[in-house]
């Protein structure tokens with residue numbers, strides 16, 4: 001198991017389209033386990049492989065209260081959807097920022113599980129929102145693409161500034177250590 005590094009907006013690698021998984025082998029299962037460990041450690045409720053710099057169509061989610069109900073979706077597809085719902089979303093790749101996003105209220109999704117078996121899931125509420133958010137990641141989309149350009153720019157500038165400051169602090173720490 002490994003706690004993987006999570007890419008943060010506006011990293012260009014988050015904008016790639018992830019490739020379908022041709023077969024669910026041990027390497028994919030290892031990735032799923034590492035992603036679950038990374039998500040639980042963060043802590044978060046959902047993570048897509050592209051966020052840990054692996055451009056494959058793999059998603060892990062756990063919206064349970066006790067964090068004991070992991071869900072793995074490989075090559076997920078929305079089969080049908082209905083209704084409209086607005087919910088406040090965050091993202092491990094956009095740390096510290098939360099905005100309202102409008103999405104489908106109910107969805108039916110098909111995917112492969114960790115054993116490579118196909119399944120379908122009909123759901124609503126937070127789980128439905130989370131699945132849509134994670135499938136967006138697989139197509140290089142982030143929740144900030146659903147908000148105004150002004151808000152998105154504000155978030156991008158703040159995260160770029162934080163990144164510069166932490167890079168500068170790391171440089172100082174390194175020079176002190178030498």
Ligand code: QAP
Pocket residue numbers: 042043044045046047087088089090091092094095096097129130133
């Ligand atoms: C996606 O997001 C999601 O800013 C999963 O500082 C979120 O797990 C879908 C997190 C909400 C629907 C609703 C975010 C952790 C976790 C942060 C997450 C942060 C620490 C986000």
Ligand code: CO
Pocket residue numbers: 090091092093133137
């Ligand atoms: Co996200």
